[in-house]
Amino acid sequence: MPIYMDRHDIPEEITAKHVALMHQEDLKVQHLYGCKGITYWCDEHRRTAFCLIEAPNEKAIKDMHNKAHGDVPHRIIEVNKTIVESFLGRIEDPEKSKNTELNIINDPAFRVIMLIETSDYLHRLEGNQFSLFTQKFHNSLTKTFKQFEGSIVKQDNSSYLVSFVSVSDAILCALKIQYNFKYITTKHDVSMRTLNIGISSGVPVTHKDSFFEETITLATRLCEIVDGHIVITSEIKSLYESENRNEFINKDHIRSINKNEEKFLTDLMDFVATIWNKPDFNVNDFSSIMGYSKSQLNRKLKSLTGKSPNNFIVDYRLQKALKALHDQQGNISEIAFETGFNSPAYFSTCFKNKFGMLPSQYLQQHVV
Numbered sequence: 171m172p173i174y175m176d177r178h179d180i181p182e183e184i185t186a187k188h189v190a191l192m193h194q195e196d197l198k199v200q201h202l203y204g205c206k207g208i209t210y211w212c213d214e215h216r217r218t219a220f221c222l223i224e225a226p227n228e229k230a231i232k233d234m235h236n237k238a239h240g241d242v243p244h245r246i247i248e249v250n251k252t253i254v255e256s257f258l259g260r261i262e263d264p265e266k267s268k269n270t271e272l273n274i275i276n277d278p279a280f281r282v283i284m285l286i287e288t289s290d291y292l293h294r295l296e297g298n299q300f301s302l303f304t305q306k307f308h309n310s311l312t313k314t315f316k317q318f319e320g321s322i323v324k325q326d327n328s329s330y331l332v333s334f335v336s337v338s339d340a341i342l343c344a345l346k347i348q349y350n351f352k353y354i355t356t357k358h359d360v361s362m363r364t365l366n367i368g369i370s371s372g373v374p375v376t377h378k379d380s381f382f383e384e385t386i387t388l389a390t391r392l393c394e395i396v397d398g399h400i401v402i403t404s405e406i407k408s409l410y411e412s413e414n415r416n417e418f419i420n421k422d423h424i425r426s427i428n429k430n431e432e433k434f435l436t437d438l439m440d441f442v443a444t445i446w447n448k449p450d451f452n453v454n455d456f457s458s459i460m461g462y463s464k465s466q467l468n469r470k471l472k473s474l475t476g477k478s479p480n481n482f483i484v485d486y487r488l489q490k491a492l493k494a495l496h497d498q499q500g501n502i503s504e505i506a507f508e509t510g511f512n513s514p515a516y517f518s519t520c521f522k523n524k525f526g527m528l529p530s531q532y533l534q535q536h537v538v
Contacts (some may be wrong), residue, residue, distance in 0.1 A: 171224050173208070173251055176231055176243035177375035186212045186276035189219050193273065195238035196221070201239065203230040209263045218373060222254065222261065222297035243257050249374075249381050256323040257333045257382055258375065259279055272334045273496045282334040282371045282406065283319070283382060283489070284344065285389040286311070288351075288364070306354045311347065316345035331386065339410040340369055342401050345423060368392030371409070388432070395475035398425030403432055408524040427474070434470055446486050447510040452481045487511065488524045495532060502529045 180189065189212045196207050198346055199305045206224040218369060221243070225231045228246045235242050246437040255261045258279055288307060296308050314321060318339040324331040334340040344367045351365045370392060371465075372385030394400040400423060404412075407419050407426040426434065440533070441460060449490050459465040471479050499505065506517035506529075521529050 171206075172248050173427065174223050174225055174228065174231055174246050175249045175254065175375055175381070176235075176246040176327075177373070178219050178221070179210075179240060179244050180217050180219055182217070182538065184217075186214055186274050190274040192239045193221070193242060198318065199238050200234055203234040205230055208261060209278035210275060211258070211277050212275055213280060215275060215372075216280060216373070218279070218476050220373070220375060222249070235526075241323045243375065244403060245375050246380065247375055247379060253323065253381055254374075256321055259321060261333070263428065268312055269311050278487070279374050280371065281382070281385070282337050282340040282369060283385045283389045284330075284332045284334065284340055284346065285368045285386070285393045286332070287366050287393055288328045307351075310350050310354055314343055314346050314350065331389075332491070336413070337371065337406055339408070341402070341410050341419070341501070344369060348400060348423065354445070365399060366393045368394070368396070368398045369406050370404065371405055388436070392427070395435065395439065396427060396474055400424045402426050404428050409474040430530050431474055432513055435474060437509075438471070438474075442486060446483065446490065447508060449507070449510050451483070451510070453483075456483070483510075485524065486519055488520060491517065491521065491529075492525070492532070495529060496537060498537060502533075505529075514526070 176309045178189075189210070193210050195205065196205075197247050200207055204226045208222040209253060210219060210221045221231075223231055223234075223535055225234075225286065230429050231246055232242050235513065237451075249530060255383070258281065264275060264277060308325075311330060312319075312322075318334070319336065320334050322330060323333055331345075334343070347367065348365060363474065368389040368391065370385050370388040372382065372388075376380050376384045378384045378387075388403065402419070402424060404426060409421060411417060445455075453464065453467075457464045462468055462470065469481055471477060471482055475482055477485065487509045494500065494505045495502070500508065502518070503514045506514040507515075509519035511520070518528050518530075521527075522531075525532065527535070
């Protein structure tokens with residue numbers, strides 16, 4: 171049977187004890203609906219509770235909750251048990267709550283999510299073999315994650331998705347990774363080895379369809395889009411300072427974006443995802459649809475990404491084209507048009523300016 175996680179937004183008057191009692195009522199009637207309550211998370215501070223349930227479908231979960239106590243979930247998504255454990259550290263009740271008369275779990279599902287990318291897209295695509303750099307860097311990261319209690323959710327040769335319970339641990343881990351990186355990267359690697367880290371925070375079930383999707387998306391955009399080697403949200407900054415008696419984040423090492431920048435980034439990337447491959451799209455359309463004058467858009471985009479609107483769109487298209495070439499999704503002309511370029515010749519010129527070689531050279535050297 172599939173596994174689901176649901177979300178309950180709990181009122182102020184509801185405590186962890188109340189949630190434990192409701193969970194107990196669920197267990198009494200779950201057999202009537204073919205369900206099995208596996209465990210749950212409760213966060214009195216953020217007023218949320220999340221149940222992990224094996225069930226035939228979403229309706230069965232709603233009916234079970236309604237019969238048991240009437241508190242129907244606000245959202246239900248299907249999940250993978252292994253992924254849940256990677257993010258949250260468990261898929262069963264905590265040891266301290268087992269074998270107790272009332273299983274009270276006051277354990278937040280709130281997590282700090284870090285995305286790490288260790289080279290530009292061209293060199294990420296090249297890195298099919300487990301190079302000496304990759305070995306050294308992976309060994310260093312593994313030790314650092316263990317030191318700061320980070321759980322690796324997903325990794326490949328050049329990127330890592332990591333979950334933390336503590337904001338302070340995540341920040342200190344990022345700084346340690348940044349410090350170690352320069353000793354692992356040899357002098358001749360400097361031009362093609364970069365390190366970017368994005369850190370955001372959130373809960374597993376929101377209005378999105380996938381587990382921690384909102385938080386992962388934001389961490390990815392901070393890592394890949396925003397100008398800065400370590401980029402964090404305003405919430406991360408605030409939580410870190412709260413945990414550390416108002417000790418401020420060092421702006422020389424970490425860039426924190428404010429709420430307005432975060433909203434602009436979200437609006438920007440949601441919009442770009444819908445128009446990036448349309449060849450007739452231009453900067454005038456960009457500014458008017460985003461609701462800014464051309465000068466305002468240019469100023470906001472340069473501040474956030476270091477690029478003008480035109481350069482930003484061209485770079486975005488080139489990254490998509492590079493991946494399409496690598497995956498052999500068509501010939502050069504087909505990919506040029508599919509990624510929004512008006513002609514293969516202009517595409518080749520832009521490609522060479524960005525990556526230092528023509529698309530044909532890339533195919534010869536890097537695609538078997």
